[in-house]
Amino acid sequence: MSGQKRDGATDSSANAMWGGRFSGGPSDIMTRINVSIDVDKRLYRQDIEGSLAHAAMLAERGIISAEDRTAIEAGLRKVREEIEAGTFRFRPELEDIHMNVEARLVEIAGPAARRLHTARSRNDQVATDFRLWVRDEIDALGDALKALQAALLDQAERHAEQVMPGFTHLQNAQPVTFGHHLLAYVEMVGRDRGRFADCRQRLNESPLGSAALAGTSFPIDRHGTARALGFDRPTANSIDGVSDRDFAIEFLAAGAITAMHLSRLAEEIVLWCSDRFGFIALSDAFTTGSSIMPQKRNPDAAELVRAKTGRLIGALDGLLVMMKGLPLAYGKDMQEDKQPTFEAADALMLCVAATAGMISDLTVRPERMEAAAREGFTTATDLADWLVRVLDLPFRDAHHVTGSIVRIAEERGCTLDALPLEAMQSVEPRITRDVYDVLSVERSVASRTSYGGTAPVRVREAIAAARERFL
Numbered sequence: 001m002s003g004q005k006r007d008g009a010t011d012s013s014a015n016a017m018w019g020g021r022f023s024g025g026p027s028d029i030m031t032r033i034n035v036s037i038d039v040d041k042r043l044y045r046q047d048i049e050g051s052l053a054h055a056a057m058l059a060e061r062g063i064i065s066a067e068d069r070t071a072i073e074a075g076l077r078k079v080r081e082e083i084e085a086g087t088f089r090f091r092p093e094l095e096d097i098h099m100n101v102e103a104r105l106v107e108i109a110g111p112a113a114r115r116l117h118t119a120r121s122r123n124d125q126v127a128t129d130f131r132l133w134v135r136d137e138i139d140a141l142g143d144a145l146k147a148l149q150a151a152l153l154d155q156a157e158r159h160a161e162q163v164m165p166g167f168t169h170l171q172n173a174q175p176v177t178f179g180h181h182l183l184a185y186v187e188m189v190g191r192d193r194g195r196f197a198d199c200r201q202r203l204n205e206s207p208l209g210s211a212a213l214a215g216t217s218f219p220i221d222r223h224g225t226a227r228a229l230g231f232d233r234p235t236a237n238s239i240d241g242v243s244d245r246d247f248a249i250e251f252l253a254a255g256a257i258t259a260m261h262l263s264r265l266a267e268e269i270v271l272w273c274s275d276r277f278g279f280i281a282l283s284d285a286f287t288t289g290s291s292i293m294p295q296k297r298n299p300d301a302a303e304l305v306r307a308k309t310g311r312l313i314g315a316l317d318g319l320l321v322m323m324k325g326l327p328l329a330y331g332k333d334m335q336e337d338k339q340p341t342f343e344a345a346d347a348l349m350l351c352v353a354a355t356a357g358m359i360s361d362l363t364v365r366p367e368r369m370e371a372a373a374r375e376g377f378t379t380a381t382d383l384a385d386w387l388v389r390v391l392d393l394p395f396r397d398a399h400h401v402t403g404s405i406v407r408i409a410e411e412r413g414c415t416l417d418a419l420p421l422e423a424m425q426s427v428e429p430r431i432t433r434d435v436y437d438v439l440s441v442e443r444s445v446a447s448r449t450s451y452g453g454t455a456p457v458r459v460r461e462a463i464a465a466a467r468e469r470f471l
């Protein structure tokens, strides 16, 4: 290609939209690097919505005639119909969704359509369309995340008393209930929803009417178009309006955090349904078999949720890198914002749905959870607390005494509640038979009644409160 002046120009005629000062068409390569229609056709609905609001405002302000407005509106609706019916012919030489819609509009509505682009630019147009798209996506994700919380809460309710080992460092730590564990994710998802809601609130300003960057000399009504499009207000600065993509970055940041949360749950699901843990069984609907090993049931959905987190983090990274150092106002660099955002949003939507499905369908294996909860001396803290409460030992001393008792139990290969009283008394003679009241995993869990704790009575309260707060 190098050395050629105009390598393979596709079209000798200049662009119909902006070709006034051009005598030749773009090279093949130029067309290919510039084109975005395959990606941004996804904005067609928002683009047409924005144009409808703009045309109505232009007519109300006397900038175009009422007849032109009517022709434009009817034409835009026709374009929308064609796109939705799949009969619209997207033309790559028209670059993007904005010019594709407008070119077809001119064909349908005639000369009136050539007035639609008065007092606007593709710069404010795309900024408006993309904000509208992200806003719609936030609303859809909000619903999906709420459904996930509902699925988690239903399982938590079913298993509010189900004992399992709680882990730190993935080592058995203290017994908890499965319901309590699931409620942790209800909280995380609640904050995820909050982050999306914050993002929505900040992005809900209309760039439309910022025009190319400086505003316009026409007497437009930016407040009116903002209202018509469901925005809270117009962006206050026209340069900012066309040049920032922080709303998409913030959306991806919220998405990356959400995906990170989902990946932790996915990883736990993978562990829980493994032969080693055996805490749960996944349904046929969210597992696959192996083509060679007939006995296998693989948690592919969970693994893919775990993996797709990378797309969210990658998209966030990509947009940050794409935007950093860009001088104000618009630069074509920004055209690269949409593909990663669309792909990340699609991946996240799937992950949320798959997670909700896995959670709803999973069945618990109580005997496995309980047996595991008893392993690893998980009630050692309960013993230490008893020594503090009943014998008034300082906690540090109680910790030491308990450590010695655990060592004896370990040597004998038994759990703490199976250790004879004399063995404990060999370490601390004042220990009485009452100590056994606190050494079972059920008692341990039931005793953790502090606010937010794992006692079933608290878990049930927390479920009721979460239903109020989130559903």
Ligand code: ARG
Pocket (backbone or CB within 6 Å): 036, 040, 096, 097, 122, 123, 126, 330, 332, 334, 335, 336
């Ligand atoms: N397709 C472009 C984008 O996504 C639309 C804006 C083009 N503006 C321009 N001045 N060339 O960013």
